[in-house]
Amino acid sequence: MEIAVIGAGYVGLTTAICLAHLGHEVRVFDLIPEKIDSLKEGSLPIFEPGLEQMLQEGIQSGKLQFFSNLPETLKGGKVTFLCVPTPQDEDGAADLSHVLSAAADCSKWLEPNSILATKSTVPVGSALRLEDSVARHDVHVVSNPEFLREGSAINDFLYPDRLVIGTRSREAAETMLQLYSQVQAPKVVTSPESSELIKYASNAFLAIKLSFANDIAALCERTGGDVSQVMHGMGLDSRIGPNFLKAGPGWGGSCFPKDTRALISISARFGLSMPIVDAALESNEKAHKRMVDTVMEQLGGSLEGKKIAVWGIAFKANTDDFRDSPALAVISRLKRRGAIVTAYDPKAKAKNDNFKRAESALEAVEGADALIVLTEWNEFQDVNAEQVRRLMAGNAILDCRSILNSAIWRKSFNNFRAVGMHA
Numbered sequence: 059m060e061i062a063v064i065g066a067g068y069v070g071l072t073t074a075i076c077l078a079h080l081g082h083e084v085r086v087f088d089l090i091p092e093k094i095d096s097l098k099e100g101s102l103p104i105f106e107p108g109l110e111q112m113l114q115e116g117i118q119s120g121k122l123q124f125f126s127n128l129p130e131t132l133k134g135g136k137v138t139f140l141c142v143p144t145p146q147d148e149d150g151a152a153d154l155s156h157v158l159s160a161a162a163d164c165s166k167w168l169e170p171n172s173i174l175a176t177k178s179t180v181p182v183g184s185a186l187r188l189e190d191s192v193a194r195h196d197v198h199v200v201s202n203p204e205f206l207r208e209g210s211a212i213n214d215f216l217y218p219d220r221l222v223i224g225t226r227s228r229e230a231a232e233t234m235l236q237l238y239s240q241v242q243a244p245k246v247v248t249s250p251e252s253s254e255l256i257k258y259a260s261n262a263f264l265a266i267k268l269s270f271a272n273d274i275a276a277l278c279e280r281t282g283g284d285v286s287q288v289m290h291g292m293g294l295d296s297r298i299g300p301n302f303l304k305a306g307p308g309w310g311g312s313c314f315p316k317d318t319r320a321l322i323s324i325s326a327r328f329g330l331s332m333p334i335v336d337a338a339l340e341s342n343e344k345a346h347k348r349m350v351d352t353v354m355e356q357l358g359g360s361l362e363g364k365k366i367a368v369w370g371i372a373f374k375a376n377t378d379d380f381r382d383s384p385a386l387a388v389i390s391r392l393k394r395r396g397a398i399v400t401a402y403d404p405k406a407k408a409k410n411d412n413f414k415r416a417e418s419a420l421e422a423v424e425g426a427d428a429l430i431v432l433t434e435w436n437e438f439q440d441v442n443a444e445q446v447r448r449l450m451a452g453n454a455i456l457d458c459r460s461i462l463n464s465a466i467w468r469k470s471f472n473n474f475r476a477v478g479m480h481a
């Protein structure tokens with residue numbers, strides 16, 4: 059099938075590259091010509107495991123093409139995917155301006171009887187607004203939210219838990235089902251409103267699940283429980299399920315913080331509150347603070363002038379993305395309490411005045427009073443504990459992702475703590 063993708067960001071590129079991999083003819087448009095030029099050369103502007111190789115395969119097979127010209131991109135397109143950002147505005151609501159203007163720009167060039175499908179996360183009611191922006195009776199606006207996780211996007215696209223298609227048109231639904239015919243997953247065909255809500259409700263529910271795990275972790279730290287054991291025991295109950303229960307320094311990234319706030323904002327517009335989602339956000343702030351309180355306690359009650367090494371800046375492993383990263387939130391709190399922070403991350407290139415960057419995990423720990431692990435990169439597990447001990451000035455370790463082998467690390471560090479574990 060001939061497909062157009064508007065927006066060569068993380069979602070647009072994953073969608074385009076995976077659809078080309080499935081054999082569709084895909085044309086991609088982006089407003090930034092330099093991005094299009096480097097994509098044409100086979101170079102991916104984001105880090106996502108396996109995606110650059112699939113990009114090159116798509117280009118070589120001729121199934122994947124990149125354009126800076128919108129009418130040319132849309133030529134022949136049976137389905138056009140809108141994959142432009144929906145950032146957060148000052149009130150926490152989703153800012154739809156990019157989506158609406160992209161739809162209006164496309165309107166004139168969309169093929170007759172084609173589909174305009176939104177992959178961008180858009181609030182309930184957006185499909186109707188998009189229909190107004192497009193103003194074409196022969197174009198169906200369909201909601202088709204993405205459920206991709208950074209770091210495992212290819213797998214999530216090709217082997218999803220479900221596909222959601224929101225449309226009232228039977229013909230449009232059939233075209234979308236045909237487009238995804240090779241993807242083996244339950245397919246939920248529903249109204250655009252339900253589809254738009256499925257996306258927000260899913261992200262908010264996952265954030266609530268994580269906040270719950272983090273709150274239980276805090277209780278474990280006080281009572282002698284071990285949060286990984288507690289979550290394992292809970293997750294075996296099939297009504298709860300084992301996934302997404304790993305306690306950490308708080309959740310972050312480009313989606314959960316933005317989407318939880320947007321859900322609260324949409325509900326408020328309809329006169330409703332979302333107390334559970336409010337609480338999840340509040341719990342997340344508390345998780346950041348708890349990490350800082352713990353290391354402060356490990357260092358005798360003050361962080362003033364203390365040298366803290368941080369491993370991990372990305373909001374999770376296997377991505378270079380540091381948007382709303384819990385690591386950055388924790389670093390900022392450390393700085394506010396007077397600590398001097400040196401941080402290392404294998405991929406995330408974040409820079410700000412709160413910390414100095416190190417080029418390796420070992421460089422970061424030189425002369426440090428404490429080490430905090432904030433992102434669960436595999437490479438941290440391979441670092442030799444004894445070597446770290448020799449380089450550090452102090453002996454405090456706080457593993458906020460429970461990735462270090464505590465039995466080994468405790469031999470070198472008698473002041474070792476891990477999230478959700480009693481001291």
Ligand code: UGA
Nearest residue numbers: 204205206207208302303304306309310311312313373374
């Ligand atoms: C999330 C959703 O998982 C995707 O389904 C959704 O498509 C995407 O948002 C989106 O809306 O675009 P993503 O933000 O890439 O995906 O990352 P997640 O893997 O969900 O992680 C989010 C945060 O939760 C990270 O900070 C991560 O470290 C944390 N997390 C996740 C935990 O602390 N524990 C866990 O068990 C899982």
